[in-house]
Amino acid sequence: MLIYNQMVVSDAKSRDEKAADLLFGALADRTRRDIFRRAHEGRLSVSALAREYPISLAAVQKHVAVLEQAELVSKHRVGRESIVHAEADALKHAHAALEEIESAWRGRIERIDRILDEDKGDPDACH
Amino acid sequence: MPVTDVSKDPDALTMTITAELDAGAERIWEMWSDPRQLERWWGPPSFPATFVEHDLTPGGRTAYFMTGPDGQKYHGWWRIVETEPPRRLCLEDGFADDEGNPKEGTSTDGPAEITVTITESDGVTTMSIESKFASREGMEQMMEMGMEQGMVEALGQIDTLLAGERA
Numbered sequence: 001m002l003i004y005n006q007m008v009v010s011d012a013k014s015r016d017e018k019a020a021d022l023l024f025g026a027l028a029d030r031t032r033r034d035i036f037r038r039a040h041e042g043r044l045s046v047s048a049l050a051r052e053y054p055i056s057l058a059a060v061q062k063h064v065a066v067l068e069q070a071e072l073v074s075k076h077r078v079g080r081e082s083i084v085h086a087e088a089d090a091l092k093h094a095h096a097a098l099e100e101i102e103s104a105w106r107g108r109i110e111r112i113d114r115i116l117d118e119d120k121g122d123p124d125a126c127h
Numbered sequence: 128m129p130v131t132d133v134s135k136d137p138d139a140l141t142m143t144i145t146a147e148l149d150a151g152a153e154r155i156w157e158m159w160s161d162p163r164q165l166e167r168w169w170g171p172p173s174f175p176a177t178f179v180e181h182d183l184t185p186g187g188r189t190a191y192f193m194t195g196p197d198g199q200k201y202h203g204w205w206r207i208v209e210t211e212p213p214r215r216l217c218l219e220d221g222f223a224d225d226e227g228n229p230k231e232g233t234s235t236d237g238p239a240e241i242t243v244t245i246t247e248s249d250g251v252t253t254m255s256i257e258s259k260f261a262s263r264e265g266m267e268q269m270m271e272m273g274m275e276q277g278m279v280e281a282l283g284q285i286d287t288l289l290a291g292e293r294a
Contacts, residue, residue, distance in 0.1 A: 093267070094137035094140055094266065095135075095137050097140070097260065097266045097267075097269065098135040099135075100269075101142045101239075101258050101269075102135065102142050102144060104171075105144045105256055105258065106130060108168050108169065109129060109130055109144065109148075109254075111167065111168035112148065112155075112168050113146075113149075115158070115164070115167055115168060116148060116150045116154070119150065119154070120149075
């Protein structure tokens with residue numbers, strides 16, 4: 001039973017991590033961040049988006065697909081147009097923001113730890 | 128890794144991280160109180176921080192900036208809420224304009240409220256950091272800045288890796 005529980009926990013954890021990977025991968029690109037921001041401001045058609053960037057329509061479609069996979073935006077058809085809108089999932093945003101803060105602090109703690117190690121390397125040194 | 132625990136509460140917009148550090152509480156406090164020490168760890172290597180003003184007393188203000196790989200400066204400020212050296216420090220951390228003044232709309236509440244707790248027990252020093260977003264808006268703002276800074280950092284590391292492979 002204990003093993004089963006652990007498996008469930010680790011499953012949930014790797015699912016979380018996978019979602020975080022998708023999220024950060026999606027937001028690692030400047031154009032995608034921009035598309036995401038614009039989608040927040042209102043609904044946009046893919047073709048209107050394509051006019052905003054010096055890249056092909058196919059490239060914009062690819063960016064939108066990455067954002068969709070990370071569940072940051074969704075897409076639906078209106079007539080001949082593909083409309084992109086932001087997923088208003090506040091909880092998901094909070095998760096991503098807290099992940100970001102965690103990774104910043106992990107970096108800081110690692111650097112503090114390294115400085116403390118250096119302290120010991122040369123006990124006579126002034127700080 | 129000295130990190131022993133991380134917990135996140137997305138409803139309360141709070142992240143808490145706990146680490147065991149190999150030094151006394153006084154030494155850890157110095158990491159916060161001495162601006163030259165702070166500069167060694169506050170910013171990631173490609174976004175080093177420079178502390179221009181630093182006053183670690185209640186009501187005191189700190190002004191700093193982080194310099195990106197392209198030379199762009201990102202200014203920030205702290206407002207010290209509470210200090211109890213070498214055990215406890217509460218501060219607000221926010222973004223500033225190029226003159227170091229808090230960005231509009233963030234003059235009273237910073238995007239983040241940071242509480243540092245340092246405890247010593249049986250020769251083990253534990254530092255716990257609680258970082259709480261004061262508001263949803265603060266969170267969005269922090270995320271946008273963080274993405275810009277953090278991701279550039281990650282990309283910089285990829286570059287270093289690739290350069291290592293080529294060498």
